[in-house]
Amino acid sequence: MDNKTIHHVRVGRFELLMDAGFGAQKAGDILIRAFARIGKYVFIEPMIPAEISPPARSRPALSGVIMRVAEFNLENIGNNTDVILASHEVVLDRRIDDEEYNPNCRILLDMCDKDLPSATYDNVLQRIKDLRLHIYPFEVAPGPQAIIKSLAGKAKNMYYLGMLACIYNAPEEFVINEIKLTFGAKLREDVFKKNIDLFGYGYQYAKEHIPFGYEVKSDPGKNSHEKILIDGNSALSMGVIDAGIKLVSGYPITPASSILHTLAKVLPSFGGMVHQAEDEISAIGTAIGAYYAGTPAMTCTSGPGLSLKQEFIGYATAAEIPIIIVDVQRSGPSTGMPTKTEQSDLLSVMFGSHGDNAKIVFGVFDIIDCLYAPQLARYLAEKLRLPVFIMSDFQTANSYKVLDKPTLFEMNDSNGISEFVLNHFGIERLPEDIAMVRTEQAVVGTPGKMRRVTGLNTDETGSVNYFARANQRSHTVRNEKIHCVQRALKQPKLFGDQKDGEVLIVGWGSAKGAVEEAVSYFQHAGQAVSGMCLRFVNPLPPMLKEIFSRFKHVVTVELAYGDQYKHAPLAMLLRSATLIDVQAIVCGATGRPITPRSIERRVKELFYG
Amino acid sequence: MVDLVQKTQSALTIKDLNTENPRWCVGCGDFGVLMGFKRFLVEESILPHETVNVSGIGCSGRVPFYVNTYGVHAIHGRPITVAMGIALTRPDLKLFVHSGDGDALSIGGNHLIHGIHKNFNCVFILYDNQLYALTKSQSSPTTRKGHPTNTQPQGTSLDPIAPIRFALGLGASFVASTADWLPDHFINTLKVAYAHKGFSFVHVLQRCPHFDPDNFDNKSSAWFSFLTHEKGIPPDKRLADKTETIVHDPSDEAEAFRFANSQHTHFGLFYRNPDKPCYDEMIRQRIVKAAKRQRSTILDSYKI
Known part of the structure; x- marks a missing residue:
């Protein structure tokens, strides 16, 4: 196609949706490896059904892969999808429910099953039209269709792989090389060749019929390190x-x-x-x-x-x-x-x-x-x-x-x-001697140090002891172990350079990528928003109260349920630790990861509305 | 070498193994088991620092505290799981698991199934007093039908689980039975169990005079028989003339089932299969057989 529109982007996100067991993740894996080899940064999230083989063409059968490709290091799966390729309308309909598409999302829908007695194609096409998304229905030509049939429908993922590779301008030879590395030793030669042929057909089809493409920029200078x-x-x-x-x-x-x-x-x-x-x-x-x-x-x-x-x-x-x-x-x-x-x-x-x-x-x-x-x-x-x-x-x-x-x-x-690891996690080396409930902690097999352990309370000699003082002592000693870790924790770092201001966004664990990206968005826009993400939740790092008090609002984002009457878990912990009115603003239990955009939307709604 | 062994033998005494006075009721069968166990350690000259006693919860759970070796008094029903970790990683240690009928056959039944099935190397001692005692008389899986307890005051409703049949049915590699009031027989049973490589299942009838004084009649001996064999456990000499002695080849599994299925009580070695593979050894063999790799190479297969 001569008049293709090529979008030049720093980062792109696209997904492949199929029935479980038909290799969507395998196709995604191959494509992402090819991108990685040509120096792009990638982040990939599989969508996996809980069942092994749910019935095909059913909503629970949705099995797919979300891919994010960028010229810069990626810390999360990002917000929304630019391109969706779906093997039929049922998985597409199901995925649309998650509302993770961009307003200008382009949807490639395989119409292979359109002749089945079903009104769902019409319904789904109408739904997409109502959402003002762009739909590109396509059909696999009889030639490749026959190959797919000869492989019991199993290799359609290679056709889709070809289409996505073309749309995202992944060099054909790199992708073919990855297919070889993935299947070369496992498949019979003729079956393997059919897979390669299908990839070629898909690539060619997209080249000739899909009127758009994406070019993710590359920064080869940043990519000199050995990569995994x-x-x-x-x-x-x-x-x-x-x-x-x-x-x-x-x-x-x-x-x-x-x-x-x-x-x-x-x-x-x-x-x-x-x-x-x-x-x-x-x-x-x-x-x-x-x-x-x-x-x-x-x-x-x-x-x-x-x-x-x-x-x-x-x-x-x-x-x-x-x-x-x-x-x-x-x-x-x-x-x-x-x-x-x-x-x-x-x-x-x-x-x-x-x-x-x-x-x-x-x-x-x-x-x-x-x-x-x-x-x-x-x-x-x-x-x-x-x-x-x-x-x-x-x-x-x-x-x-x-x-x-x-x-x-x-x-x-x-x-x-190593100091590197301690430093990586923001913790100092612990004191050499940390008090134990029992003085003797010899490892089994040490002569002369025989000792018994128990869940009953003991005194320092290891003897079972139910007296008041001994039990209180055990609690004190155990909790002191936690306190000594707290004293070793370094002050958590704030993202960006905003050290005080309007809003502090706090997350823990895997929320980090989304919080950091949202904070960067606000700081670029000149707003007094900062953020931090905690690794240690027990004990919590010290000085949280002091940091929190520098901001007018402290909010949490976490993947756990909360509502106006129930504080989400992290918010509850931080409130009790600091006596500051911490509120959870992203606290859904949708099963989908926190996105930077969901944080941005909630912060704007609540504080910049 | 012989001198050294004898010297070690003379070095270890019952006194070395004592810790504190047990907190059991007067007349408890656990005293007999504990003394028998200590005598066994002394007679076999098993070094205390190489010995680990693992127990669950209940009266028998306290045994590790009363023997001066290493010990783990674990949680209710789970001593087998802890013992598995020790068996896998420290085959040099001598491992004994002490578990009651509630601990082993009720809350920990699943672990007993898999301990027997995995056949990891340890001596497993089932202290069967046929009720929960430390929690003050509730029905256990081995309580005899009709016996009243605090949870079933009208009489225990179900027929009891038969531990020997349970173990044989799961393919145990070693199944023996003895009683707390037969010290010689008990010690000889432990010796044979200890010599067996694998999960040595030792069922011990244990008196609980506090909650069920009439259960086991230790004054008479006509109600049980000894299974004996040149490769098995000798009959208790002090009772041999009063108690029936049956010669039973412990490699005869069908005959073992027949004894286990009978209503009559048998003490002795029911079954032994020295050829059953041990799970712990198989897992360790994986390390021996695996091609050695340097830790610096772990990320190589993820390279792009």
Whole structure:
């Protein structure tokens, strides 16, 4: 097509929507790798149904991939989509419900099933028209259609891949190379060739018939570092190895299972083992047993598993056995939405186990945090002999991005933690001697130091003791461990250069990318808005009250439910810690990540309306 | 070498293993188990610092506190899970799990299933007093039908679970039964269990005179029989003339089931399969077999 309109952009976001099991994520993965190889920064978020194979052409079947490509480093999946390619109208209709399209979003809709006795095409086309979005219906020509049929419909993703590659001007040879790397060894030669042919057909079709294209700028100067493409759970898994953790014990649960999958393949090569337990309780029990016996151990889970582990978490606190728990949060309550993101485990992690029990809780901002978190967790768990939580979430776990290849530290013992990692997480080295409830903490096997641990209260000799003074002392000692971490935490950094003013936006964990981008937007517009994101939520960093008091309004953005009568979890914590009237302004439980634009919209509404 | 062993043997005494006075009721069967266990450690000269006792909650849960070795008094029903972590990572340690009938067969039933199935190396001692005692007399899975408790004052309604059948049915590699009031038999049972590699399931009938004084008649011995074999557990010498002794080959699984299914009580070695693979060893073998890699290479497969 000669009169194509090419949009030159710094960042683009597009998505591919298909039925589950037809390879939308595989196609996205290939395309994003090709972009990464030509020096673009990418961020990708898969949309995964909770079921394996929901019926095709049904709303629950929606399986897709959102891709963001930019000339600069990306910290989040961004706001809204510029281009949607949908394999039929049902998945498109379902996705439109999420309202993540740009006002000028261009939608490519495959009309392959239009002859089915269904009025839905008309309804969906009308819906798109009413939304004033641009629709580009297309059909796969009989030639490629026949190839797809010969492959039982399975390779249509390659056709769509071709179309998207052309629209976003990904060099054909790079994409074909990635297809080879992905399928080359796995597919029969003739089947592989058909895949390549379909890619070519799709590419050619878009070249000839789609009247628009995007050119994402490149800045080759910024891209001289060696790069990796990695998702949150893989980064965390590699972090486990780098931290010298030798036993990972878990029970299958979405979205934490992929940590077990990744490590099951590689951990033995580094002298470690993955143990699949009979249930969530057993998984943490085994990790606690290993740590008691002197082996750094971790368990990973998500909401329902967290609920089951709570008794053992309190036990580890009382018995003074280190334990690392990774909570990859998903939407709750109960089974909730296993493949949707949320940050609503905050309070159950902090206060879940019965009685006053001390523990350390920190969230990860992003994928690089996932890599280093296990080292920090190990350091804190062993120094304090307490449970340490690493809080991730579905979004962080499953998104992947290109980043400069990070430095590794090959940690061997907790005191050997690198200054880089401590600094990265904003914490000073802890004091050498930290008081324990029991004076003797010898590792099993040490001659002459035999000791028993228990969940019962004990005195400093380790004897069971129910006297008032002894129990009060245990509580004081355990809480002092938390306080000493608080004293070691550095003051959280404010984004940008606005140190006081009108509005302070506060998030925790994975909200960081969105908060930072929203703050940057307001500061560019000259407004007195600042923001911060917390990693440590238990203990909270010091000086929050002083920082908060420099702003007229302090608001939180968090992926957990709140309304006018109920404070969202982070807001509740910050209110109680500072006695400042902190209000949550983004506190939805939609299962979709926080976007910079949603923050911008709410701040404008409330404070610049 | 022999000298050294003898020296070590003479070095360890019951006194070395004592800690504090147990807080059990007068006449509790746990005293017999505890003393028998200590005598076993001494006779086998098992070094205290290489020994770990793991327990759950209940009267039996306190055992680790009364033996001067390493110990974990864990949470209710979960000692097997903790023991698994120790077995996986520290095969050098001697591992004993102490669990009651409520702990092992009720709240912790799932873990017992999988402990037996995984056959990880430990001696598992089931203290079966046939009720919950520390919480003051409630029905447990092994309470005999009709026996009144505080939760079922009209009499326990269900037939009890039979622990030996439970273990055999799950494919246990070692199943033996003994009683707290038969010290020689108890110690010999522990010795054979300790010599077996795998999950050695030892069922111990344990008296609870405080809540159920009539349950086990330890004054008479005609109501039970000893299963014995040259490769099994010898009958208790002090009772051998009064109690029926049955020769039973512990490799005969069908015969083991027959004894387990009978209404009569049998003490001795029901079944032993020395060839059943141990999960903990298999997992450790994965490390041995895996190609060694340097940690500096972990990100290589993610390179673009």
